[in-house]
Amino acid sequence: MARLANVLEKLGVRRGDRVATFAWNNERHLELYFAIPCMGAVLHTLNLRLPADQLTYIVAHADDHVLFVDPTLLPAIEKLAPQFKSVKHYVVMSDKVPEGTTLKPVYAYEELLANASPDYPWPHLDENEAAAMCYTSGTTGHPKGVVYSHRSIYLHSLGLGLIDSLGIAEHDVFLPVVPMFHVLAWGTPFATVMLGTTIVFPGPHLQPRDLAELIQAEKVTMTAGVPTLWLGLLALLDKERYDLSSLRGLIVGGAAAPQSMIEGFEKKHGLKVIHAWGMTETSPLGTVSRLKSYQELWSDERRFALRAKQGISVPGIEIRAVDESGREIPWDGKAFGELQVRGPWVISSYYHDDRSAESFMDGWFRTGDVVTIDDEGFVQIVDRTKDLVKSGGEWISSQELENVIMAHPKVLEAAVIAVPHPKWQERPLACVVPKPDFKDNLTKAEIYDHLRTRFDKMYLPDDIVFVEALPKTSVGKFDKKVLRAQYKDYQLPEA
């Protein structure tokens, strides 16, 4: 790490300067996670799946000075480099500079390290200095910058270690599947190093079979990622045998974990799912759905329903939900409002962005998630504000419908979107991916029958379309923006 700090200094990086990474989850990336902030600079992880115009905007907005890139991702950066005006040096994270690269000036990571001094006079930093930054994947307008301080990262790491939170510990073997370019892999690289946990990196190999093999071979005890990934793993485990008995926690966040998935892992495979909620703006840990001691005694049905909620706030995080008139809603599990949060690892403004004002209210961060909170303090996300289906005067939760559809044994994935309707303004349309074995053997009627057991007629989707795959965002969530665009002129049967 000291060698790396010397390298950064030689490349002209000074206190507070931004240093970008464009890389998968691997050990060199981890070295950068520590060397950059500890020498006083700011680690800026670039989301390698963002479109070119957003990456160009982000690099310029952050004013990145040096960019570290994985050799496998070189072609993407070579294409963009002419637009990266602020970047003075490129470092390829490899032994040698690959032949024929067009980047300039460019160096090889290991060659720089080999020639650097192993001693570095680490500076004494203020805890409130910037340590790292990420950009949110902007759904409208440019992405917004989120900066984390040394203090916020340290306190967030303590939060990740709490036994009633994620409970990561020294004896764990942790596999971060969530990318290190997405909310700093949910802060887990910092927490695991702080706690002395063994880390296993997947590199770019993120298919269900790759993950099952890796968990089995390395005896992984904890892992973390978005639901789409675990839905794939569950479908694989239902068909093929792997020994994943080392696993004590499968952390799911970033989007709602369907109850059927939580039950599927636990009842069929003895694997425990830990459902958590968070955002880039909250570092991301906000709430975790762990049962309290007396809740453990509840019926199966109640326990699993509770675990499919997003959970209670982690110590340090305060929550409230506010209705349209700005009044706090009661914690009765019924009323809903926008979730607002505050705490030592929640940001209080976006980085150099005049859109900040819209997102904060009396010191609280407005999440844009519509929730209920029950009398046990469990938050349940009804929907993202922009995903709610506004039908007549009623709001229909797309997430609730999706979760129930995904509980159908023949369904792999489902996303529900609002489609314009002449009378009701919007009505739900369900896009469904059948499991491979049921590709030609799943009917709309079967899904409607299944939905009718849970929903009144007015909540049922007006139509169901079967698709081969759903579009995913840069971090693997269902991309409803793309779906909405695809189906904006869709003619609903009775419309």
Ligand code: ADP
């Ligand atoms: P983006 O998805 O916009 O790139 P984030 O990763 O910060 O940015 O996503 C945060 C959002 O993801 C939350 O506001 C919420 O809508 C959604 N989310 C995160 N965790 C969960 C969860 N457990 N259940 C439902 N939604 C979740």
